[in-house]
Amino acid sequence: MHFNEGGTWALLYLASEWIIRLVMVIVVPVRRSPDAAKGWLLLAFFLPWPALVLYILIGRPSYPSWRIERVLQLPGLLRGALARTAPFSLPVAGSSVVVETRELVEKLGRFPALSGNQVELLPDYDKSINALIADIDRAEKHVHLLYFIFSDDRIGQKVMEALARAVTRGVTCRVLIDAVGSRPWGRNVIAQLTASGVSAHVVLPIKLRWHPARVDLRNHRKIAVIDGRVGYTGSQNIVASDFKPGIVNRELVARTQGPVTTQLQAVFAADWFLETQETLLIEDITPEQVSAGPVQAQVLPSGPDYPGSEIESLIVTLIYGAYKRVVMTTPYFIPDASLLKALETAALRGVDVHIVVSRVADHRLVNLAQRSYYDELLDAGVKIHLFGEGLLHAKSFTFDGGIGIVGSSNVDIRSFILNSEVSLIVYDQETTARLYAEQESCFASSELLDLSVWRVRPAVVKLCENLARLISPLL
Known part of the structure; x- marks a missing residue:
């Protein structure tokens, strides 16, 4: 075999790409959400070597x-x-x-109410x-x-x-x-x-x-x-x-x-x-x-030092338990399947669900990915507000007027799984009312999206959003 021949090297490179794809199929799905596994495998299919390098650098959510x-x-x-x-x-x-x-938070984060x-x-x-x-x-x-x-x-x-x-x-x-x-x-x-x-x-x-x-x-x-x-x-x-x-x-x-x-x-x-x-x-x-x-x-710490997706588990549970109103403000919104289904189900059963996100984007790819979720949420009856006065970096949640959350966690995979975060959960009508009043002030500075208007945005924009969504579990 003459290794200086271009055809031989091309064959070896092609074989290496398929080896990477096959190995990633075996390794990637282990202890990983379907959405994240899908993102990695799509990347590996189209760009095997860059996917391998990226996976070695950031593919494993664990510390030394x-x-x-x-x-x-x-x-x-x-x-x-x-x-x-x-x-x-x-x-x-x-x-x-x-x-x-209170019992769930204690089991997730070790601290009692x-x-x-x-x-x-x-x-x-x-x-x-x-x-x-x-x-x-x-x-x-x-x-x-x-x-x-x-x-x-x-x-x-x-x-x-x-x-x-x-x-x-x-x-x-x-x-x-x-x-x-x-x-x-x-x-x-x-x-x-x-x-x-x-x-x-x-x-x-x-x-x-x-x-x-x-x-x-x-x-x-x-x-x-x-x-x-x-x-x-x-x-x-x-x-x-x-x-x-x-x-x-x-x-x-x-x-x-x-x-x-x-x-x-x-x-x-x-x-x-x-x-x-x-x-x-x-x-x-x-x-x-x-x-x-x-x-x-009650304080809820979360992150790779803890056994599961603590803050996401809490939010999903509270959305399913809500009977009147759910409001969240977040600068970055990239939900996984469980959170997306919880929001849509709550809206369909009559809960008044509001999500406040920023019109201003400081991370373009993340913004494109989160925009790809708006259509199905609006279709289910979720109200989406685009905050127009700067970047709404606040992370807050209210549920039925009795439970409020203020913390550092965004509503995305990174905050739910990769970052160390901390959240303060309050069980108090008066404090939650003050928190909801602050959220309402964000409504007043926002544009309420209309589904029919949203759907007429340019086709090229929709394409970019959908492409960004494919890799959103990796963002």
């Missing part, structure tokens, strides 16, 4: 062995939080939707940052921050200056920032924080090595805890609202007081241990909690 070993120690770390909040734990009894939801909380919703971008800085300036013992994006722009500088002031008062400050989310600013932020005496670390740093970990498994959480008494979580990062040129973000943050803040503290402590191997005992970083208000609340 050293991290998995640390994850196994998390239940022990969380026991302190459970003991600390035991007096506020709510009994599991009865068959109401709220009681069943707690009484005695106060939850304040902060939809104003600057006021939310100013409230956080004011709480940092009041800190006496500990300040803990965990953010996907932490920049060194004017917003980041204000927060870093507050942390530096806290350190000079003898307050211990710890900060975690995601390596990819904060990549443009991470080196400067870590250097400035370290120089001022803050203990700061990058989460999931990207390192080139044999058998690399997936670079797209990110910590997307947004958590701040001050003295173990005040907590923040939601969609807002430590960055200016207009950090993307031509786009202004609209966010939503929940400020908590009471025992549920201990659960946010525990999530931070778990992530701190995973990155640094330093154990922060809840007893040392959280005071004895007292009742701060009438709200029942």
